Amino acid sequence: MTYESPSGKGDDWKDCRPRHPDDECDPSSIDDLVCRAKGVAAQATYNATYQPAVEQAQKDYDTARKAYRERRHEAALAVQDMKHQIKHLVERIRCLIEQDRVVRCLDDAFDEVSEQLDCCEGCYGCCVEDYNYDSTPPTKYRDLVRRIEKYQREADKAKACFATLVGEPAALAKRVVDAKAAIDKVNADLAKDPATVDLKRVYAEARVADRMLSRIWHGFADSAAFVDCLCRALTSWSTGAEVISVLTGARAVEECKRDAAKTWCDALLANPVDEILAGYDRLCPSQKPCKPAPEEDDQNESDPCADEDEPHDKPRGHPGQQGV
Structure with a gap:
């Protein structure tokens, strides 16, 4: 099986650094500390990109919901009257045709x-x-990157929706003005000399004005429906940004670990001899002094450095030489 280099951004990579026993000092723990700090820094950087906008959005939310209620209340009677007018105008033009x-x-x-x-x-x-945002980072790096990108798209859509809704009170007032202007034009055309009036055009204008009035509230049944949508857009945007912040920190930690692994590999490839000697010192430490033998009679005294399997009564000296 082949692996990407430790700095690769895919999932097919391998951390080649040695694993140390729990009771042995592991310098790679410093890398973990550094990477966690980088994750926190990445979160802070991302937070700085959206927090001011969200704080302003909270103020815009209060302003928009109050303004919409006022504009809708002001327009209600006028819209009802215009719907009545256009209904009769359409019927009148049909009769004229x-x-x-x-x-x-x-x-x-x-x-x-x-x-x-x-x-x-x-x-x-x-x-x-x-939209349900999951703040638990996936185990695979590719999935983490894709989730961040997906969540960012969803948060951006919610943000754009919120911006549109904030402008809805003004847009509603403009639609009312435009609808009234369309109806006034139909009335003005019908007041002209009948011989010069194109009734087919006037009828089409009346139908368009009628359509404008049918969409005057932009799909919101009442003020409560608008405020609910406004609130959902704000919470979806802010929640998404919060989760993306967490995942962005997790991504920074993962990339930092990969960079640390690559740095270690680069050092090993540049000078493997030093690592061999370091491994020797770890695996074969200096010989420790022999433990002192227990105190016994001189006759039973044995060599503390002798082989444990060697009989204690074996005569010393050269082979064949008897002890004195």
């Missing part, structure tokens, strides 16, 4: 274009969905 076939064709064309407008305008209503 007189030909049912023309009206049916215009309605069919409007339906087609309305679908295209829906596609171009995108979804309306709440722009965020509940």
